[in-house]
Amino acid sequence: MPRITVTVDGIRYEEEVEPRLLLVHLLRDRLGKTGTPVGCDTGNCGACTVMLDGRSAKSCSVLAVQADECDVVTIEGLGRDGELHPMQEAFRTEHALQCGYCTPGMVMAAIDLLRDDPDPSEEAIRQGLEGNLCRCTGYCNIVRAVRRGAQEMSGEEVRTS
Template sequence: MNTSVSIAVNGTPHDSRIEPRLLLVHYLRDVLGLTGTHVGCETSLCGSCTVLLDGRAVKACTVLAAQADGAEVTTIEGLADGDELHPLQEAFWEEHGLQCGFCTPGMIMAAHQLLEDHPDPSEAEIRHGLEGNLCRCTGYQNIVRAVRRAADAMGAASS
């Protein structure tokens, strides 16, 4: 019954035999041990499991691992460049964009997508762009600030 998949996760290729019904989030967490991607609702409503699949943000609780065959996946563990944090990580830290931290990996990955689509987002665009991700701790205000700060940092770096 098992099927073979070949998935590059954070730059490392993995060939695995998996159950066809295995979800990408469980593949990442249980097969590869990358537990930075969290499961908050298993119904694609909270966004905690957001990862990048070929560069686009997806909710890994509603993608089968088999659907990721041949794809490149980036998780929160793969975002920093060695010890150098990604500007989004740095900005979430600086702006106190997290409290309990559970939604944070998904929130950062969703913000990553947002800044790709809108490198210079307004507050309204940030709030709209993060609608797929729930946070119960921060009231979102510092998350919005963090994304705006990251946009400034990334804009300055690329200009």
């Protein structure tokens, strides 16, 4: 069985994995990183989105062996020193979640979106989050949260959307 080395939320793991094992199952079933949920089996919903070497990736569509020598950040590793990441805080402030199942992936995708476009328009946010589905919020508050998160992360004064 292949042996991989992967860093998850700052901790380095060495694991023997079946070649077919999905990264999300490595995270959830082997490493106990259950903060990252699974919402579908076709890569459509984005609930399992994590950061893989700094860019968002749907961990249901990545084999664990592909993550060998990679750095993975999940929702559980996002905050620093007990503080929430500004995007997590923005989701709370703007009531951008209800059941919360899509939230880990949505937060990750939103952070990645801002890397390419630090000050996205509503339209850019809607297009940029197209790969992450939410069934509860109708997205209005998610869009507001990403705007707020963007402002927080850029150090600007926060304006209400």
